[in-house]
Amino acid sequence: MAYPYNAWEETYEEVTVLGKTMLFTNARIDRSTVPKGMYLYEVRHDDEGRGDPCEIARAVMVNHWGTLITNEPIRLKKSPVTQNAYREIDPQKDWNYEGGSCNLQEYMKKYPPQKEKQRGTER
Numbered sequence: 487m488a489y490p491y492n493a494w495e496e497t498y499e500e501v502t503v504l505g506k507t508m509l510f511t512n513a514r515i516d517r518s519t520v521p522k523g524m525y526l527y528e529v530r531h532d533d534e535g536r537g538d539p540c541e542i543a544r545a546v547m548v549n550h551w552g553t554l555i556t557n558e559p560i561r562l563k564k565s566p567v568t569q570n571a572y573r574e575i576d577p578q579k580d581w582n583y584e585g586g587s588c589n590l591q592e593y594m595k596k597y598p599p600q601k602e603k604q605r606g607t608e609r
Contacts, residue, residue: 490517491511491516492516492519504580507597510553510554524555526554527542539577544571554599555590555593557594
C-alpha cells in the first residue's frame with residue numbers, strides 16, 4: 487500500500503460522480519488532512535482490470551482506484567460483515583471525467599463545505 491498523501495498538497499482531477507462535482511486522485515489521501523465539512527471516499531476498480539471505477543467506499547484495500555473528496559456526503563450501504571460501507575456505481579452512468587484540474591483550496595472556494603457535518607459520515 488502506498489503511503490497516504492496530504493489532501494492540501496495534491497492536484498486533483500475534476501469529476502462528476504452521481505451528478506455532483508468532486509475531486510479525484512489516484513493517490514491515497516490521509517484522512518486527517520481533509521478539512522471538516524469535506525468528505526473523503528475511496529474508489530475500487532473492476533476485477534477485470536479495465537480500470538473502470540465500480541464502487542465507492544469508506545475504505546478500499548483491494549483494487550484501489552483512487553480517492554474522492556467532496557463537499558457533500560455520499561449515501562453508502564453498511565457492510566453486514568465489516569465496519570466498512572460502500573456503494574456500487576456504473577462507470578458509464580455515474581462517473582464522468584470533466585477534463586479540468588484544481589487543488590483542494592480552489593475546489594472549496596467553488597464548492598464551500600457544509601457548515602455542519604451530517605451524521606453517519608466521516609472525513
